[in-house]
Amino acid sequence: MSWGKFYGIGVGPGDPELLTLKAKRILEQTELLFVPKSRLEKRSVALSIVGQAIDKQWRTVDLLMPMIDDEKLLNQHWREAAQAIMQHLSKGIDGAFITLGDPTLYSTFTYLLKQLKELAPEIKVEIVPGISAVNAISATLQQPLAEGEENLIIIPALQDQETLAGLTEQFDNIVLMKAGRQIDKICAVLEDRGQDKQACLVSRCGFEDVSVHHDVFALTGQKLDYLSTVIIKKKGGDSQ
């Protein structure tokens, strides 16, 4: 049996122009797209980005990848998605899985790939890196993400205030993802221990309705977009 090739393609943070030339070429050559969805009735943001960048009608296969905590059930969804992909690739047709940002950084793609490699290790895989939201945010802020000998930590979701307090002492640059609901906690830490620190919040980076807040203290008590990112840096260490 000759399998089709499986591509994992990062489509970037939202702006269709942040697709790479390689992603564009492969998507133009591929007839079949695998589209992850947290709910099947939802419109895919990744597909909308790709559709704005490339004028083409693909055959799309929706893959249900719900945002749930039940690990066993999640594994089952990933396995079913991997089986659906195998079924298509087994016909010798290439297919591309599209994902927001970068396929290797907090994407369901890596879970799916694990399942696929277990089920069919002989399938040829190519991953095309994408611009992650983290890099897009620092470009929007016109601030370094990290420079020189500085270190950098990326945290997908903060657990507790004590942890953050420790990290602000240990790291020069901190990226806190999904920080929209934690702004009060973050401000408390900065007030307490962050005399030499400054923080910015960015929501919906890469989209037209991006919002940037250079003064996080003005945001305390507000209900913010869950998918907001906060970047904490040394004071005076930015390019503003």
Add this chain to the structure above:
Amino acid sequence: MSWGKFYGIGVGPGDPELLTLKAKRILEQTELLFVPKSRLEKRSVALSIVGQAIDKQWRTVDLLMPMIDDEKLLNQHWREAAQAIMQHLSKGIDGAFITLGDPTLYSTFTYLLKQLKELAPEIKVEIVPGISAVNAISATLQQPLAEGEENLIIIPALQDQETLAGLTEQFDNIVLMKAGRQIDKICAVLEDRGQDKQACLVSRCGFEDVSVHHDVFALTGQKLDYLSTVIIKKKGGDSQ
């Protein structure tokens, strides 16, 4: 006076196809490129990447940005570079600074931007994010950089063995840049405390002569490319 616009453009890790559509469009529209060089007689890797992706003759301005430790002298070089840029933009011509990887992640671009904003805060700046070597490496390894609730730290150059030992206990995913000369130190830590950890080394990622080593222990005692990157992760947490 009407200034030209200043672009900071990430050209990605080496493969010309990893330029973004936006970088390509802006570079096609811009006549003037600012090219950072550690030594003026050296060929610029960023310029070679751009030249492979886009068929065009630009007017180039070399900016000397030597790799030295003397902070005062470095500042002077960045200031001179900023002044050279201002001189060109003051004629109303747009210009683009090109840099390997992403302009906000360990790039001389952010130092230069700081100087430029001090000297001429009225200049309009646009930063175009690029694929960083870190994302390209994980795509090459077909491994997640980080997934789920895992954190990720990026360390530009390791200081001492004790620090690394602590970091391997505290964090899920560690990216050690410029690790080529430190492989013995890294292996010692992994042997000592990293029973549940695995490490890969990648050199020259994004170029045709990329080399990937899944067994870092086989590399002890070897003289490796200074610009190698080591990624340390939990065992079994990858997609291999």
